Amino acid sequence: MINLSSFIAFHARRTPDRPALKYRGEEISYAAFDARVRTVAGWLAAQGIGAGDVLAVLMKNSAAFVELVFATSHLGAVFLPINFRLSRDEVGYIVGNAGARLLIADEELGANAAGAKTVVLNEAAQQSITHIAADAPQAPVHVRRPSDLMRLMYTSGTTDRPKGVMLSYDNFYWKSADQTIALGLSTDTRLLVVGPLYHVGALDLPGIAVLWHGGFVRVERNFEPETALAAIAEDKLNAAWFAPVMTTAMLTCPTRDRYDVSSLQWAIGGGEKTPEVRIRAFSEYFRNA
Numbered sequence: 001m002i003n004l005s006s007f008i009a010f011h012a013r014r015t016p017d018r019p020a021l022k023y024r025g026e027e028i029s030y031a032a033f034d035a036r037v038r039t040v041a042g043w044l045a046a047q048g049i050g051a052g053d054v055l056a057v058l059m060k061n062s063a064a065f066v067e068l069v070f071a072t073s074h075l076g077a078v079f080l081p082i083n084f085r086l087s088r089d090e091v092g093y094i095v096g097n098a099g100a101r102l103l104i105a106d107e108e109l110g111a112n113a114a115g116a117k118t119v120v121l122n123e124a125a126q127q128s129i130t131h132i133a134a135d136a137p138q139a140p141v142h143v144r145r146p147s148d149l150m151r152l153m154y155t156s157g158t159t160d161r162p163k164g165v166m167l168s169y170d171n172f173y174w175k176s177a178d179q180t181i182a183l184g185l186s187t188d189t190r191l192l193v194v195g196p197l198y199h200v201g202a203l204d205l206p207g208i209a210v211l212w213h214g215g216f217v218r219v220e221r222n223f224e225p226e227t228a229l230a231a232i233a234e235d236k237l238n239a240a241w242f243a244p245v246m247t248t249a250m251l252t253c254p255t256r257d258r259y260d261v262s263s264l265q266w267a268i269g270g271g272e273k274t275p276e277v278r279i280r281a282f283s284e285y286f287r288n289a
Helices: 004-014 030-046 063-074 088-098 107-112 123-127 169-183 200-204 225-235 244-251 276-285
Strands: 019-023 026-029 054-058 078-081 102-106 118-121 149-154 164-168 190-193 216-219 239-242 266-269
Touching: 004 030, 004 063, 019 030, 019 063, 026 030, 030 063, 054 063, 054 088, 063 078, 063 123, 063 216, 078 088, 088 107, 088 149, 088 164, 102 107, 107 118, 149 169, 164 169, 190 225, 216 225, 225 244, 239 244, 244 266, 244 276
Parallel strands: 019 216, 054 078, 054 102, 078 149, 102 118, 190 216, 190 239, 239 266
Antiparallel strands: 019 026, 149 164
């Protein structure tokens, strides 16, 4: 069980009807998500992606983004998420430096796609890549070793050109084990994802580790304070990652008292210092966190 897709397949066999993911109102079971991952992997293989190849994505949050994370691993390929706020030249540099074989971009971001053969996703394909890959044969898994490269994450390039940080399967599983102990991740974890998935905060804190445990992840395309509060209330979400600016936006949201957010048990923050007064305000509003 090294490839990320292997634990999706495990939960699909064990609890096929259990919800894995929700995006734009569509709830996706583990069985359905497993089938999507295999189909998307087959489609990627038809695009020339194989073991060791780098797949770059220039995408906002979506169900399709999550499908690609797992489908890339299923093939033994390397996943490269790119900050969608970068310029065309910056995107082209990262894609070229990483040696990406294929770039997948949201339609609204297509003008900044550069550096490799590009596939552009319309709104339907952002809901699920199976909308354009329905005829692709499901691909067999290409088993990886713990030391194999799983993902490339590029630094911001503050002092020089962005640099690719190489993350192995060992990195992922040890980090996930640590989070399991620290956060008590389980099948009962219900995570809100509102940060951009190209960032380690949304993707890895704890991000896809929740799916490792058979939990539930609700993905929002963008962060809006009222949307985040409504999501917590609607799906009784109990876990989240928020940048401090997001926390401030929710605490100052004029309509915040409309929403029952008592289900939230913990939230991780980071990226900048959070004043003590804001931490206290957070604890008062999210009273069970």
